[in-house]
Amino acid sequence: MENRYACAPEHVAGMRTAELRERFLVENLFTDGEVNFTYSHHDRVILAGAVPAEGAQLELPTPEALHAEHLFDNREAGIINIGADAEVTVDGQTYTVAHKGLLYVGRGTRSVTFSAPGRFYLYSAPAHTEYPTTLVGPDEGNVLELGEQETSNKRTLRQLLFNGDVKSCQVMMGVTTLAPGSMWNTMPAHTHDRRMEAYLYFDVADEARVIHLMGEPSETRHLVVANEQAVISPSWSVHSGVGTKAYSFIWAMAGENQKFDDMDPAPVTSME
Template sequence: MGVDMDYRESTGRAGMRRMTTGELRDTFVIANLFQAGALQLSYLEVERAVVGSAVPTTMPLALPTHPELASRFFCERREVGVINIGEPGSVVLDGDRFRLSRHDCLYIGRGVEAVSFESEDAGRPARFYFVSYPAHASYPSRSVRRDEARTIVAGEAQSANRRVIRQAIRPGVVDSCQLVMGFTELEAGSVWNTMPPHTHRRRSEIYMYFDAAPGRVMHLMGEPSEPRAVFMDDGEAVFSPSWSIHSGVGTANYSFVWSMGGENLEFDDMDVLAVSDLGARA
């Protein structure tokens, strides 16, 4: 059975300013992730990224190619980063099995022909989230356990943004072409992420919020002088153009997977803004 791919076009700065809240959400928010027994795919015009999820239950779920990719198999010209946010499971790459517990990550290199997702317990399934970008070279596939990721403690309790950043796919940890990926956990009592905000002129970023229920996250995006907001539920992703801020505030603490693709792999390549830049008029 084939898997449909949701195609998402972006918009320019002027277009975003004119969008209603509903149009903003319909354009940038991916809300159909993590369906039991199903694999979901969305193709993003921004950086030609593919965002997807797999929640295998009684049967493995194979990662298919799609006419949009014009390839014999999904990873013929692509690399993929996978993070499991559910119960233990495995990703099988050309017959090689990689077991992923909760918060473990897997980098899949260009050239892997067969990718499938499995859960260890159908009643308590794994929840695999993945992001893919085009790749110009092949690097070895490898897993990164939660405690193997580069860990950074950031923010302050006084400003309600104390958080732990775990960098799983980045230089010095995993070799990749353009994919950088990891996740951030906010400590109890903290609700702000990536504040003060920043933009990435040389790449775009995708957030997927989890461990947010029963709360919600108000995600900020758009030009610094014209910030817009969309409310995000648990397990939803949102993508941002390179000129857009990407930040958020929740009704309680939460976690989110972040991923980037573009011209370079430098985690700190960002244009940092001040809080006073938000909504500022010339």
């Protein structure tokens, strides 16, 4: 499991491109036949990618660095499938997770096994109580149509794990898909000092990239992000981006509260 330590904004202001990427960009989450973990000390979240090989199942291991018998002894997670519809088995119960669907796995779970042809992204945070495993389809939850074509940010936002029918301790998670011809996400930008967030960009064409904006609103930096790469966004940082083509991304949050609209706006005219 790769470690990413927390950074204060005054440290980030002086970082060069290579160090920014080393600290905040997760480039290699998805490897055939493996589970890859990245541990962020921002709210102690874990990002993981699981890609079962064709004809084989892939068991979710417990990283030794957690010093726990099971990954979910003290944690919960949302798992979103960015591959074809596939099965996930949780403590002997099998669920079919659709493309862009979500499976919530609660504290106390003992075993999770993935099946091909799925391509699974996991976002985990510490949990203080147990909630049941719950399957959410890609068009269930709260679906919002946002933005305008004339501002290049027409998009569909799906709140799949969001303080509603699916209970969680602190993880919130969903999928945003930009319409063809739209490229901007989360602009006007914002911060939310009560929780951190991570973005996984996917459906990014091989020849395309997303320019992800980060940093304090008055001291922005950027990361150039390719397909199936993730960005760790501290609570004090904006998290916005523009692509060279339309794309999708998974947003996932953990921290002080679960109020989706608890944001501190950063108008574009105030950013530097």
